[in-house]
Amino acid sequence: MSTLFELATPAPDRLAVGPNPLVIGLDIALITSGVAGPGWADHFRTTGLTGEDRLTHIVDTAASFYRNADLVILEGAAYSMAKQVGHDEMSAARWMVRCDLRKRGIPFAVVTPDSRTIYATGRARWKDDDGRKLTPKQVKGKVRD
Secondary structure, three states, X not given: OOOXXXXXXXXXXXXXXXXXXXXXXXXXXXXXXEEEEOOEEEEEEOOOOOHHHHHHHHHHHHHHHHOOOXXXXXXXXXXXXXXXXXXXXXXXXXXXXXXXXXXXXXXXXEEOHHHHHHHHHOOOOOEOOOOXXXXXXXXXXXXXX
8 A cells, every 4th residue: 555654653763851840749737738759758837827827828838849840749638537627727728729839830630648648658558567557647657668
């Protein structure tokens, strides 16, 4: 069969290589928020702040970490945490960060808490040697191991 165009596309001599994208992970909380990037992890606190002052501090401090990011991964709501005080304010904090990212033109993805744990540690559920479920603080310690 004859065609006007070459059907087989030759493979490039080498693939284009550029800088890795800067991806920042955020775990927004009312008292201590977590933030991580390639090869590092940190946190920031809202000690002594309440209401709008606390929310503004969360957005401004989080933005200082993600202002040059190519992508931000946000931990979404933990819907299994029933009767948790502060749901309304937590929701506001997450949405204020999302609105700030949108305003800055930084793409973001929202992941479940389990997905974040799987990415960071390799699995969602951790147990000790006796088969007891680890506390959230113990699981976060697995990230550093």
